[in-house]
Amino acid sequence: MDFNFLSTPKIVCQSGGLSQLGTLMQGLGATRVLVISDPGIVACGFAAEALDALASAGLAAEVFDKVEADPPVAVVGLAVEAARAFGADGIVGLGGGSSLDTAKVVAAAAASGQPVAEMIGVDRVTGKRLPLIQVPTTAGTGSEVTWVSVLTSDSHEKKAVYAPQLLPDVALLDARLTLGMPRAITAATALDAMVHAIEAATSRTRKNPVSDALADKALVLLGQNLPLVLETPSNLAAREAMLLGATLAGMAFINASVGAIHALSYPLGSGFHVPHGHANALVAGPVLRFNLPAAEAEYARLSRLLLPSRPFNSDAAAALALIDELERLLKTSGLKTRLSDMGVTKAAIPGMAQQVVTGISRLLATNPRDMTAPEVEALYLEVL
Numbered sequence: 147m148d149f150n151f152l153s154t155p156k157i158v159c160q161s162g163g164l165s166q167l168g169t170l171m172q173g174l175g176a177t178r179v180l181v182i183s184d185p186g187i188v189a190c191g192f193a194a195e196a197l198d199a200l201a202s203a204g205l206a207a208e209v210f211d212k213v214e215a216d217p218p219v220a221v222v223g224l225a226v227e228a229a230r231a232f233g234a235d236g237i238v239g240l241g242g243g244s245s246l247d248t249a250k251v252v253a254a255a256a257a258s259g260q261p262v263a264e265m266i267g268v269d270r271v272t273g274k275r276l277p278l279i280q281v282p283t284t285a286g287t288g289s290e291v292t293w294v295s296v297l298t299s300d301s302h303e304k305k306a307v308y309a310p311q312l313l314p315d316v317a318l319l320d321a322r323l324t325l326g327m328p329r330a331i332t333a334a335t336a337l338d339a340m341v342h343a344i345e346a347a348t349s350r351t352r353k354n355p356v357s358d359a360l361a362d363k364a365l366v367l368l369g370q371n372l373p374l375v376l377e378t379p380s381n382l383a384a385r386e387a388m389l390l391g392a393t394l395a396g397m398a399f400i401n402a403s404v405g406a407i408h409a410l411s412y413p414l415g416s417g418f419h420v421p422h423g424h425a426n427a428l429v430a431g432p433v434l435r436f437n438l439p440a441a442e443a444e445y446a447r448l449s450r451l452l453l454p455s456r457p458f459n460s461d462a463a464a465a466l467a468l469i470d471e472l473e474r475l476l477k478t479s480g481l482k483t484r485l486s487d488m489g490v491t492k493a494a495i496p497g498m499a500q501q502v503v504t505g506i507s508r509l510l511a512t513n514p515r516d517m518t519a520p521e522v523e524a525l526y527l528e529v530l
Contacts (some may be wrong), residue, residue: 168203174277243287271309286335288396321386333479338423340471367391405513
């Protein structure tokens, strides 16, 4: 069996670990650090904590706090300009997936001078990047351990930068930073990570034994601890298990790839500003049911891991239970469950379907089952 597996070289998982940020960055040789975040994280006080940790190690630091959800290329460009103006020789991503994705591109662009627009695509990043530490504040995207950044183009389409240079030096997992997440964000990001694990485990072209092991463990950690966190948001041990699960799922999917759930979710984010994890959760059920003829045995295996106390008399029953459990978690989370509730119209669906099969075909290629544009339309209509 031939496969490659790449990973972030250092993962620090410790409650209160943000205090180590300065020491970790110092170890990478940085002296002037730009922390990339968003206004909400700044309001929580986490950016100030990061600056204090960096200052305690004798490092100069500033915050760029203009990151937006589904980061537009123009905003990423502003962050690159801020890094150059400050003379940054190290970058910290602090926040959800949008901040982490922005930080990766900034670390590369600030070091090389390459325009962000020229990086979009596969292996188009030139040169090295600045030292990079990623500190996630949500348990979901896995961006802290991946070499992909998803940006929004000027034409409001999702565009991805894929390059090994984007792989961070350190993923710093401090579950304390996730304690204040609202219920909806907690659920949406966790469901995003569960989808990462499921799609990695069933990738048609790139799954491998290492990604399978990580996906399996991630699904168990996320699926068993999400109900605990929804019931008791202050449960730090469960929060840490979910944060670790999201990271493991990120390590799995970046090596194995994701599939059609992500392909269908991207137009929802770029066209209707549906948060990425919520978009994945909305279309997961229809896509998984569509994939059953090609992936029933693997879905059944994952279901038995996720629901070990349930007796199943067949793979068919087990596979359906996996889908039912994802949809149950969506409903009990309090998230909206219909596309129409998120502003999506029936008239928009043909255009979204065409975008999926033409602009995001790379993800359909790894999906267990081929999809046509009419089939994509039908899947969207199931949850309209």
